[in-house]
Amino acid sequence: MIEIKNLTKIYHTTHQDIVALNNVSLSINRGEIFGIIGLSGAGKSTLIRCINMLEKPSQGSIIVDGQVITALNKNQLHLARQKIGMIFQQFNLLSSRNIFDNIMFPLEIAGIPPNQARIRVNELLEMVGLLDKARVYPDQLSGGQKQRVGIARALANDPKLLLSDEATSALDPQTTRSILKLLKDINTQLNLTILLITHDMNVIKQVCDRVAVINDSHIEEVGDVLSMFTNPSTATSQSFIQAIVNKDDPIEYSHNLLNSHADRSSRLIRVSFIGSSAGEPVISSMIKKYDIDANILYGNIDRVKDVPFGNLTLELIGSIDAIAQSMDYLKNSGLEIEVLQ
Numbered sequence: 001m002i003e004i005k006n007l008t009k010i011y012h013t014t015h016q017d018i019v020a021l022n023n024v025s026l027s028i029n030r031g032e033i034f035g036i037i038g039l040s041g042a043g044k045s046t047l048i049r050c051i052n053m054l055e056k057p058s059q060g061s062i063i064v065d066g067q068v069i070t071a072l073n074k075n076q077l078h079l080a081r082q083k084i085g086m087i088f089q090q091f092n093l094l095s096s097r098n099i100f101d102n103i104m105f106p107l108e109i110a111g112i113p114p115n116q117a118r119i120r121v122n123e124l125l126e127m128v129g130l131l132d133k134a135r136v137y138p139d140q141l142s143g144g145q146k147q148r149v150g151i152a153r154a155l156a157n158d159p160k161l162l163l164s165d166e167a168t169s170a171l172d173p174q175t176t177r178s179i180l181k182l183l184k185d186i187n188t189q190l191n192l193t194i195l196l197i198t199h200d201m202n203v204i205k206q207v208c209d210r211v212a213v214i215n216d217s218h219i220e221e222v223g224d225v226l227s228m229f230t231n232p233s234t235a236t237s238q239s240f241i242q243a244i245v246n247k248d249d250p251i252e253y254s255h256n257l258l259n260s261h262a263d264r265s266s267r268l269i270r271v272s273f274i275g276s277s278a279g280e281p282v283i284s285s286m287i288k289k290y291d292i293d294a295n296i297l298y299g300n301i302d303r304v305k306d307v308p309f310g311n312l313t314l315e316l317i318g319s320i321d322a323i324a325q326s327m328d329y330l331k332n333s334g335l336e337i338e339v340l341q
Contacts, residue, residue, distance in 0.1 A: 001032075001193045004026040009055060023218065024214075026219060033208050034210050043214050085161070087147065089166040093149055094138075100125070100134040105156075129182075143171050161195065177206070201243060205225065210223065215234075229309060270337070292323065299313065
C-alpha cells in the first residue's frame with residue numbers, strides 16, 4: 001500500500017542544515033495498522049507529513065496505492081490527498097461549524113452533491129457514535145468526542161489510507177482506549193490501511209500489526225508487534241518496551257533467598273512465556289512431577305492484541321539433579337529459560 005524509498009528530508013536554516021529524515025525506506029501492507037514509534041525529534045511527524053506531501057522530501061520517493069506521490073503536480077496531488085485521510089493530535093475542527101458541517105466540509109471541497117454528502121455524513125456520525133451530536137459545536141464536546149469527529153471527517157471521502165499523527169496523546173487513558181478500539185473497528189470494517197505515529201508503546205501494543213522504530217532520523221528496527229515486545233533488538237526499542245514491561249528483579253531479596261538453603265541447592269531463573277503456554281499450569285505441573293520447590297519472586301503478564309506474554313522470576317530449590325530436570329521440563333514445555341544466578 002505504501003512504499004517509501006530512500007527518503008531524506010533536510011531543513012535549511014540560516015545557521016545550519018537539519019536532517020529530519022535520513023535515507024528512510026519502509027513498506028506498509030494494505031489493510032494493516034502500522035505503527036511508527038520514536039522520541040520527540042526523531043523524525044516521525046516529518047515522515048507522516050511527507051507521505052501526504054504536507055512536507056516536500058529533499059530526495060527519495062513515496063508510492064501510495066501504486067501512485068508515485070512525490071512525482072505529482074499540484075492538481076494531481078490535490079486529488080490524491082482526497083484518498084488520504086489524516087487525524088491530528090489537536091483535532092483541528094472548525095469552531096464556527098457544528099459537528100455535521102465539520103464532517104461535511106471535505107465533501108464540499110471535493111464537490112460531492114449536497115444530498116449525497118448529507119447521507120455520507122450521517123453514515124459517518126453513526127459509525128463514530130455521535131449521531132446525537134450532529135448539531136452541537138466543537139466547544140461543547142469532550143476531547144474524545146472531538147477526536148471522533150476528526151476521524152469521521154478524515155473518512156469522509158472514503159480514503160484508502162488513514163494517517164494518525166499522535167491522535168491520542170492529548171487524551172486520558174480511558175478515552176485513548178475507546179479511540180483505539182474505534183480505529184481497530186474501522187480497520188476491520190473498511191479494510192482501511194492505517195499508519196499511526198506515537199511515542200507511547202501502549203498504543204502500539206493495543207492496535208498495531210507491525211511497528212517501525214525511528215531514532216535520530218532513520219529507521220532502526222521493523223517487525224511484528226509481538227516479536228518487538230518479546231525480543232526487541234535495539235537499545236531504542238528495548239527502552240520503549242522496558243517502560244511498560246518491567247523485567248527488573250528484586251535482586252537484594254533474591255540474594256537473601258539464595259543464601260538461606262544450606263541443605264539444598266538453589267537456582268534463580270527467569271521464565272518467559274508467550275501465547276498458549278501462558279495459560280498452561282506448567283509451574284504447578286513441574287512441582288508435582290519433581291521433588292522441588294518453586295518460589296515466585298516476581299512476575300507479570302501482558303497482552304499484545306489477543307496474545308498473552310510475560311515472565312516469572314523463580315527460585316528453584318532442591319537437589320542439583322531435580323533442578324536440572326525441572327529446567328529441562330520447562331524448556332520442553334515451550335518456555336524460554338534464562339539463568340540469573
